[in-house]
Amino acid sequence: MSNLNINMKNLRRALLSWDTFLLVIILLEVLIFGLINPKFWRIGLLLNSIDDFLIIGVVALSMTFVIITGGIDISAGSMIGLSSVVTGLLWQVYGMNIWLAAFFAILSGILCGMLNGFLVSYLDIQAMVVTLGTSFLFSGIALVLMRFAGVSAYEGISGFPQSFKSLMSGHIIPGLPNSIFILIILVLISLVLLSKSKYGRYVILTGINQNAAIYSGINTRIIKMSAYMLVGMSSAFSGILLSSYLNSSRSDFGAETTLSIITAVVLGGTLITGGKGSVIGTLLATFVLGFMKFGLQMARVPTQYTNIPTGVLLIIASLIGALSGNSYFRSRLKLVFNRPKKSVNNFEKKL
Amino acid sequence: MNILKSVIYKREATVSFFLIGIFILVGIVNPDFLTLTSIDLISQNSILYIFLATGMTFVLLTGNIDVSVGGILGLCGAIIATLVRDGANPIFSLLLVLLLGSLFGLINGLGVAIAGIPSIIMTLGTLGILRGMIVVYTGGKWVENLPDYFKNPSSQMLFDALNVYMLITLLIIIPLQIYISKSKRGRYFSAVGDNYNGAVLVGIPVKKITILSFVLSGLFAALAGSVYASQIGFIMNSTGVGIEMIAIASCVLGGVSLSGGIGSVAGASLGAVIMTTITSALVYLKVDASWNNAISGMLLITIVVSDVLIHRYTAERAKKIRLAAHVENMEIGQ
Numbered sequence: 001m002s003n004l005n006i007n008m009k010n011l012r013r014a015l016l017s018w019d020t021f022l023l024v025i026i027l028l029e030v031l032i033f034g035l036i037n038p039k040f041w042r043i044g045l046l047l048n049s050i051d052d053f054l055i056i057g058v059v060a061l062s063m064t065f066v067i068i069t070g071g072i073d074i075s076a077g078s079m080i081g082l083s084s085v086v087t088g089l090l091w092q093v094y095g096m097n098i099w100l101a102a103f104f105a106i107l108s109g110i111l112c113g114m115l116n117g118f119l120v121s122y123l124d125i126q127a128m129v130v131t132l133g134t135s136f137l138f139s140g141i142a143l144v145l146m147r148f149a150g151v152s153a154y155e156g157i158s159g160f161p162q163s164f165k166s167l168m169s170g171h172i173i174p175g176l177p178n179s180i181f182i183l184i185i186l187v188l189i190s191l192v193l194l195s196k197s198k199y200g201r202y203v204i205l206t207g208i209n210q211n212a213a214i215y216s217g218i219n220t221r222i223i224k225m226s227a228y229m230l231v232g233m234s235s236a237f238s239g240i241l242l243s244s245y246l247n248s249s250r251s252d253f254g255a256e257t258t259l260s261i262i263t264a265v266v267l268g269g270t271l272i273t274g275g276k277g278s279v280i281g282t283l284l285a286t287f288v289l290g291f292m293k294f295g296l297q298m299a300r301v302p303t304q305y306t307n308i309p310t311g312v313l314l315i316i317a318s319l320i321g322a323l324s325g326n327s328y329f330r331s332r333l334k335l336v337f338n339r340p341k342k343s344v345n346n347f348e349k350k351l
Numbered sequence: 352m353n354i355l356k357s358v359i360y361k362r363e364a365t366v367s368f369f370l371i372g373i374f375i376l377v378g379i380v381n382p383d384f385l386t387l388t389s390i391d392l393i394s395q396n397s398i399l400y401i402f403l404a405t406g407m408t409f410v411l412l413t414g415n416i417d418v419s420v421g422g423i424l425g426l427c428g429a430i431i432a433t434l435v436r437d438g439a440n441p442i443f444s445l446l447l448v449l450l451l452g453s454l455f456g457l458i459n460g461l462g463v464a465i466a467g468i469p470s471i472i473m474t475l476g477t478l479g480i481l482r483g484m485i486v487v488y489t490g491g492k493w494v495e496n497l498p499d500y501f502k503n504p505s506s507q508m509l510f511d512a513l514n515v516y517m518l519i520t521l522l523i524i525i526p527l528q529i530y531i532s533k534s535k536r537g538r539y540f541s542a543v544g545d546n547y548n549g550a551v552l553v554g555i556p557v558k559k560i561t562i563l564s565f566v567l568s569g570l571f572a573a574l575a576g577s578v579y580a581s582q583i584g585f586i587m588n589s590t591g592v593g594i595e596m597i598a599i600a601s602c603v604l605g606g607v608s609l610s611g612g613i614g615s616v617a618g619a620s621l622g623a624v625i626m627t628t629i630t631s632a633l634v635y636l637k638v639d640a641s642w643n644n645a646i647s648g649m650l651l652i653t654i655v656v657s658d659v660l661i662h663r664y665t666a667e668r669a670k671k672i673r674l675a676a677h678v679e680n681m682e683i684g685q
Contacts, residue, residue: 072471074596119652125659126609128416132600133651140645147641255593259475272469304486304588311479314472315462322467 018269018321022284025313026291033295040298046291047177051168051245053290054179055080055238056257057283060264061190062234064282065227067265068194068207070274071120071127073228075112076235076261078138080254083109083239085142088157088249093149098164106236112138113232117225135258142251156250160243168245182241183283186234190279203227207274263310264289267317288313362606362658366621369654370628377632384635393624393631394517395582399575400623401520403598404605405527406571408619409564411602412531414544414611415463415470417565418595420572422481423455425591428576429485432494432586435501448573455481456569460562478595486588495585502584516578528616540564544611600651601626606658 034041059076066073083105090101112134119130151157170178194200205213206220213220235254243249268285270277292313293306378385403420410417427448434444455477462473504515531537539560542550550557580586599609605622607614629647633640 119656123656123659125655128609129603129655130652132596132603133648133655135596136600136644136648136651138648140641140643140648143641144639144645147639259478262471263475263479266472272472302486302491304491305483307479308483308487311476311481311483314479315468315476318468318472318476319462319466322469 019278019281019284021320022268022281022288025288026284029288029291029295033291033298036295037298040295044175046294047180049290049294050179050183051177052294053286054168054183055242055245055254056260056264056289057183057286058186058234058238058241059231059257059261060268060282060286061186061279062227062230063261063265064190064268064270064277064279065194065203066127066231067262067270067272068203068274068277069224069227070207070210071224071227072262072272073113073116073127073131073231074258074262075116075131075135075138076231077254077256077258078135078142079109079112079232079235080239080242080257081251082112082138082142082145083236084243084249084253085145085251087240087243088160089145089149089151091160092157093151098161102164102240105240106233109232109234109236109239110229111232113229113235114225116232117228120228121221121224139251139255146251156248158248160247164244165247166244168241179241187279187283194277194279199223199226204275204277207276209275260289260310263314267314269321363615363618363621365658366605366618366625370621370625373625373628373632377635381635381637384632389631389635391514393628395514396631397624397627398514398516398520399578399582400597400601400626401524401620402571402575402578403594404601404619404623405524405616406568406575407595407598407602408607408614408616409531409540409567410470411599411607411609412540412544412611412614413561413564414547415561415564416599416609417456417459417474417568418471418599419455419459419474419478419481420568420575420598421591421593421595422478422485423452423569423572424576424579424594425485425586425588426455426481426488426576427452427573428580428590429489429494429586431577432497432580433489435580436494436497441501445577448577449570452569452571452573452576453566454569456566456572457562459569460565463565464558464561482592485590489586489588491588493585493587494580497580497584501581504581516582524616524620531616541612541614544608544613546612597626598623600647604651604654 030040030046039045059080063073063076086105086108087098087101090096090104091098096104116127116131116134119125119134120127146152146156166178168177168179172178172181194203202213202218202220202223205216205218206223210220213223238257239249239254242253246253264285265277265282266272266285267288268278268281268283270281289310292309293303296306296309297303374385383389403424407417407420430451431441431444431448434447435441459470459474459477462468462477463470466473531540539550539555542553542555543557543560547557576591579590601622602614602619603609603622604625605614605618605620607619607622626647629650630643633643633646
């Protein structure tokens, strides 16, 4: 009997969880946008739409780690642009193999992340300040590199070889775009890293209580720095994907993605103050945002308008999150859903 | 001597020395930089950022952040430009726009203070909504062909040296600085950011102060939007994109702490002037404009890092001196 009770409790908790809520939103989106434009129900089209928001998902997954440690990285967008420029320049101006160039771009991303992480964790400067400064720095370096190589910042570099372009546009398995595989692999890696590895536990403990983590012998400085390096690496990867997808590299690529990335992480249920977060939540939130954008495009709403529902969604989601964490509101909610016995009620009144 | 010491240790002083240093160094390379025209140009360009940084200071002091100011600037700029273009009274339009800006700020403030949403999330959301609303409002077109009587005041000079807008800016900034550093209510902002729970216990209306800070931020963003429309003469969809980052950077340069409690309007305004000075100094140094961001970023990081290190060093030295005095006392006691 008690066993059944616990199971019921678990079931109820699962049904009321944030992830379920996000899943319901995704289903609602598919339903509503499908009713507006039946093309939205074509599986192939939906799968292809992943291409559009893959770059946000890739960075959001690793941003989850940084936000769990209690930090934030708003230089991700600039690192995307920088890695795109590094790839393009090494390939075109220095005649390097495109994959070797991509490797160096990822290396540059890791270095950028290392600088962020060093300043945040070893010098104890606020993450927001550091990454604000480095976001100027990285986008500036990207622009300077472009100018240095004599490439116009407006036109950028284009005309990548076919093999590089097929990174995004190709199909390893006919009918399934590569972006799905990239996303699945990255989600699996992040999932294992966060929930199944010692490293992930350390990250979460650092976010919950840094002093406790230090006293239990965790080198929190390295843990924090590594999280920023992770964002640097995935931003660089994202920049390469974007260059491949758009077949060009420009310094301002990714400039507007930072807000979407943080929105995805927060909408996914990761606490902005750190200590709690989930990879699956971030993934689902990425789909919520991506489908929203795609669906509105299919409904012939101009792309620039899509910011409005995204913002509304972010506020509503955090409103629900904030209110459910609010003890007063929660006690009210409990009163509505399962009316307590009279004696308890009287006791509360007395309080 | 003590007064001198306390002045030197003030962040505003460091920033002013830094500003003077930039002027001297760039002036040596290119004397044209020290002429009245160039200084006047810098002061005109900085008005926009001074307003944004001033509003932002109040929010940062309470320990929050407002990234929606770019959106408020864009939308309010577009609204005042459209109204004036269609022949409305500029004073009336300005008041309307300021009211709207305060309203947006009020929404941010209610979300943060009453609903308890983290400020960065709340304002990120409103930024998205405002950016979309600009496109809806303007229909994706530029707002241009503004009448001359709206554009001219921005270049009007008093005594051949002082821009009218700069005079208005000074008239707004100086009382605000006195208000925030000397008045009882002005100190509440720092108190809320320094120690929230302590402020609650002392009886400070914490929620009201938080809401007020966001309202002020919105108000100043709207004012900056009006200045933008008047100075530049047209409003695009992308007006004000990323400007919130420059406003925050100005505050950080001027010594406003992002964790709240520390900072002043004067410091933030000086930070804003430095940000514009760098841009125009690069022009006078004949450095390519593409270096702009890289140098701003490098400077921001250098100043913040050195500030943190110097503070830590002085704090540790003070601790050591205290410890040494303590040990000495003990020895004497023996």
